[in-house]
Amino acid sequence: MSERHQPENDLSKGAEKSQDEAGTCCVRPEASSDVEFLDAYSRAVTTVAEAVGPAVVGVVADSGKERKPGEPVGAGSGVIIAPDGYILTNDHVVQNARRLTVVLEDGTDLDATLVGTDPATDLAVLRAESSGLPYASMGDSAQLRVGQLVIAIGNPFGFQSTVSTGVVSALGRALRSREGRLIENIIQHTAPLNPGNSGGPLVDSRGLVVGVNTAIIAMAQGIGFAIPAATARLVVAQLMTHGRVRRAHLGLVGQQRPLTRHLVRRFGLAEATAVEVVAVDPRGPAALGGIREKDLIVAVGGKSTPSIDDIHHLLAEWPIGEPLLISVLRGEEQRELQVAPTEAPGPAGG
Numbered sequence: 205m206s207e208r209h210q211p212e213n214d215l216s217k218g219a220e221k222s223q224d225e226a227g228t229c230c231v232r233p234e235a236s237s238d239v240e241f242l243d244a245y246s247r248a249v250t251t252v253a254e255a256v257g258p259a260v261v262g263v264v265a266d267s268g269k270e271r272k273p274g275e276p277v278g279a280g281s282g283v284i285i286a287p288d289g290y291i292l293t294n295d296h297v298v299q300n301a302r303r304l305t306v307v308l309e310d311g312t313d314l315d316a317t318l319v320g321t322d323p324a325t326d327l328a329v330l331r332a333e334s335s336g337l338p339y340a341s342m343g344d345s346a347q348l349r350v351g352q353l354v355i356a357i358g359n360p361f362g363f364q365s366t367v368s369t370g371v372v373s374a375l376g377r378a379l380r381s382r383e384g385r386l387i388e389n390i391i392q393h394t395a396p397l398n399p400g401n402s403g404g405p406l407v408d409s410r411g412l413v414v415g416v417n418t419a420i421i422a423m424a425q426g427i428g429f430a431i432p433a434a435t436a437r438l439v440v441a442q443l444m445t446h447g448r449v450r451r452a453h454l455g456l457v458g459q460q461r462p463l464t465r466h467l468v469r470r471f472g473l474a475e476a477t478a479v480e481v482v483a484v485d486p487r488g489p490a491a492l493g494g495i496r497e498k499d500l501i502v503a504v505g506g507k508s509t510p511s512i513d514d515i516h517h518l519l520a521e522w523p524i525g526e527p528l529l530i531s532v533l534r535g536e537e538q539r540e541l542q543v544a545p546t547e548a549p550g551p552a553g554g
Contacts, residue, residue: 245353248353248409249355249367249369251411252355252407252409252410252411253355253357253365253367255411256283256340256355256357256405256407256411256413257309257357257365257367258308258309258338259283259284259337259338259339259340259405260281260282260283260284260309260340260357260358260359260365260404260405261281261282261283261284261291261306261307261308261309261332262280262281262282262306262307262359262364262400263279263280263281263282263291263293263297263298263304263305263306263307263316263330263403264279264304264305264306264307265279265280265297265298265299265300265301265303265304266279266301266302266303266305279297279400280293280294280296280297280298280358280359280400280401280402280403280404281293281297281357281358281359281400281401281402281403281404281417282297282306282330282403282404283340283357283403283404283405283413283416284332284337284338284339284340285339285340285342285413285440286339287335287336287337287338287339288331288335288337289314289316289331289332289333289334289335289337290319290329290330290331290440290444291306291316291329291330291331291332292327292328292329292403292405292416292436292440293327293328293329293330293402293403293416294326294327294328294402294403294416294418295321295322295323295325295326295327295328295382296326296382296402297328297402297403298318298321298328298330299321299323299382301318303315304316304317304318304330306330306332307359307364308337309364309365311364314332314333314334315332315333316330316331316332316333317330317331317333318330319331319443319444319447320442320443320444320446320447320448320449321443321448322439322442322443322448322449323381323382323385324381324385324387324449324451325381325387325431325435325436325439325449326381326382326387326418326419326431327416327431327435327436327439327440327443328403328443329440329443329444340405340407340411340412340413341411341412341413342412342413342433342436342437343407343408343410343412343413343414343433344412344414344433344434345389345391345414345415345432345433345434345435346432346434348372348375348391348408348414348432349372350371350372350373350374350375351371351372352371352372352408352409353369353370353371353408353409354369354370354371354372354391354393354395354406354407354408354414354415355367355368355369355395355406355407355408355409356368356369356370356393356395356396356397356401356404356405356406356407356417356428357404357405357407358397358400358401358402358403358404358405358417359400359401359404360397360398360399360400360401361398361399361400363400366401368395368396368397369395370393370394370395370396370426370428371393371394372391372392372393373392373393373394373426373427374391374392375389375391375392376388376389376390377389377390377391377392377429378390379418379419379429385516386513386516386517387431387435388517389432389434389435390418390429390430390431390432391406391414391415391429391430391431391432392427392428392429393406393415393428393429393430394426394427394428395428396426396428397417397420397428398420401417401420401428402417402418402419403416403417403418404416404417405417406430412433413433413436414430414432414433415430415431415432415433415436416430416431416433416436417429417430418430418431450524450547450548451519451520451524451547451548452519452520452522452523452524452545452546452547452548453488453489453519453545453546453547453548453549454488454489454490454495454515454519454530454543454545455484455485455487455488455489455490455491455546456481456483456484456485456488456490456495457481457482457483457484458479458480458481458482458501458512458515459479459480459482459512460477460478460479460480460510460511460512461477461478461479461480461500462476462477463475463476463477463478463500463502463533467533471502471533471538473502473508474508475502475508475510476510477510477511478500478501478502478509478510478533479500479501479509479510479511479512479514479515480498480499480500480501481495481496481497481498481499481500481501481532482497483497484496484497488546489543489544489545489546490543492543492544493530493541493542493543493544494539494541495530495532495541495543496534498534499532499533499534500532500533500534501515501530501531501532502531502532502533502538503530503531504518504519504528504529504530504531505518505522505528505529505530506529519545522545524545524546524547525544525545525546526544526545527542527543527544528542528543528544528545529541529542530542530543
């Protein structure tokens with residue numbers, strides 16, 4: 205019988221592995237592109253971690269008692285945004301603190317003071333007693349795209365300068381703050397977060413801060429949230445100028461209420477729900493403008509307001525003191541009332 209010879213592999217086609225007499229394998233040519241991709245990914249993450257890591261701090265908020273030896277550092281994280289010690293973090297990290305300490309990457313402890321806080325966006329600004337500190341630059345969160353690489357740096361469980369990576373999984377999300385106000389345009393991402401990451405930066409592949417990590421969903425994997433840099437930039441400016449965020453308010457308490465088909469058709473309303481006024485501050489702008497309890501607010505500034513969140517959203521962009529037209533249903537009548545919002549009392553606004 206004649207021997208059959210298998211054709212030799214054509215390595216120029218790059219489709220298969222071959223084995224030499226010593227049993228070693230040749231790497232497929234296309235595998236080298238995978239290695240190059242992983243090398244590029246690793247270089248990007250490494251470069252960002254080395255550049256931004258020194259600007260990330262641990263934030264310790266306590267009642268004034270000294271930490272015990274060996275006690276894990278960090279109730280949360282923060283990021284230095286100016287060389288003279290200004291630090292951005294979460295409001296819930298520093299809430300009710302009598303003493304604030306920040307811990308630098310090299311382990312140095314610095315006393316810090318609270319510049320201002322904004323529970324409505326879960327952001328706060330501290331200032332450490334130092335200068336010439338490494339700092340991170342704010343990026344443009346409006347340019348983020350779903351699928352884009354993002355890197356979270358923080359102090360989960362007190363482990364300093366921990367780096368995790370992921371991608372932007374969704375944009376334009378909304379979350380409730382601890383005080384109940386809706387925080388809009390939240391970034392959802394897959395970079396793993398744990399307790400202690402709160403207040404740490406979310407950065408892009410250029411090392412720019414595009415968000416401030418704020419929350420995770422318990423029992424969920426791969427779902428983290430960050431306040432966008434665009435929101436943080438506005439809040440920081442007001443906190444550094446006024447020590448608080450100035451927001452307009454109407455001086456009323458409302459709740460969402462469904463409207464009957466009769467009312468919707470009669471007045472040609474765009475929505476089937478409105479905001480029912482359940483209480484009015486007798487000295488507030490709403491009362492001065494003629495708004496009463498049981499009025500149904502259907503529009504503010506010419507825009508439909510089917511929920512309290514819609515009113516909050518409109519007020520957030522409305523100049524304090526500027527007259528605002530509010531459309532209400534009172535019984536079987538629709539009335540247009542002019543109200544001049546004033547600055548909301550308290551640090552949270554509203």
